[in-house]
Amino acid sequence: MRTFFTSESVTEGHPDKLCDYISDSILDAYLTKDPYSRVACETVAGKGEIYVTGEITSKESNVDIEKIVREIIKKIGYDNEKLDLDYRTCKIIVNLSTQSPDIALGVNKSLESKEGEEVNSEGAGDQGMMFGFACNETEELMPLPISLAHKLAERLTYVRKENIIDYLRPDGKVQVTIEYEEEKPKRIDTIVISTQHKENLNLEILKKDIIEKVINYIAPKELLDEHTKYYINPTGRFVIGGPLGDSGLTGRKIIVDTYGGYAKHGGGAFSGKDATKVDRSAAYMARHIAKNIVANGYANKCEIQISYAIGVAKPVSININTFGTHKISEEEIVEKVYKKFDLTPRGIIEYLDLRKPIYTKTTNYGHFGKSNLSWENIIEF
Secondary structure, three states: OEEEEEEEEEOOOOHHHHHHHHHHHHHHHHHHHOOOOEEEEEEEEEOOEEEEEEEEEOOOOOOOHHHHHHHHHHHHOOEEOOOOEEOOOOEEEEEEEOOOHHHHHHHHOOHHHHOOOOOOOOOEOOOEEEEEEEEOOOOOOOOHHHHHHHHHHHHHHHHHHOOOOOOEEEEEEEEEEEEEEOOEEEEEEEEEEEEEEOOOOOHHHHHHHHHHHHHHHHOOHHHOOOOOEEEEOOOOOOOOOHHHHOOEEOOOOHHHHOOOOOOOOOOOOOOOEOOOOHHHHHHHHHHHHHHHHHHOOOOOEEEEEEEEOEOOOOOOEEEEEOOOOOOOOHHHHHHHHHHHOOOOHHHHHHHHOOOOOOHHHOOOOOOOOOOOOHHHOOOOO
């Protein structure tokens, strides 16, 4: 049986990713000074303007947010207000408040503690369900479509910043379609790359450079064939980009951030949120558990759902689905998970060491499948 699956990634200059990067950079700045900072920071980007809002409660008050915003815009490479955005001249508006005392009531002390139960954890910062996923399609145990899309998007940024292709601008998107046979990757069917570029560029030169210096550098040759389709800047022109071409918003690329649509998503965004927000921390933990179920040979594919109630420490439910690929029973797998892992907010934060300023490392090219992140560690259990 032949099937096709498509995932996309975006470069760090995409307007939504610009906003994610700013929000995570502000989060890291607060955590550097106060590891117990409560941060829920949102960024909006529009024509010539950046708007930062949300709630931050911290012992540290001396964080220069405008400076952080301009540094990130500069780091990405936006320096032209006529084409996208200029870090030197853009208007920056900051409108931040502290965390709602109603939310803090549940986070500071869990419902279980209030009822006299001994639970060594604060309550969850919100209700919701989080998903984690892993499969044995790639070395990093991620689905192949999103894995290749991220690597191509990252390469697109690399060739721009290293002047390997010197006419590119920061904005860009990548899409990869994989053909599967009997649920196993067989070939790359289609690659779509749309990249911002300087004016007066010959499109044929751009297509040639992208294929030679981006695609051929990343895509496994054994998965390419004479039928693989390439769409490079299919509109023919991509000069106006970034927030000038389209507005940006923190948390709007949640499928890019996770599994490219290959697995379920609970709906909560990651960037700009500290680890008391289970939208982020529990999703990281769910990925860790799913990855280790596959890495330990208990299944070839695994999706785990964890759900929470606001102010309650223990998960409301845990569900594990191995899609019929399990080597031991799913009941045994669930039992192993309960015995090994503390899934309360504090348990997750301490186990994954999530009070450190690590979050700008996660912002671009996916939060999963990277090395040097605690939730990607492989353990025996």
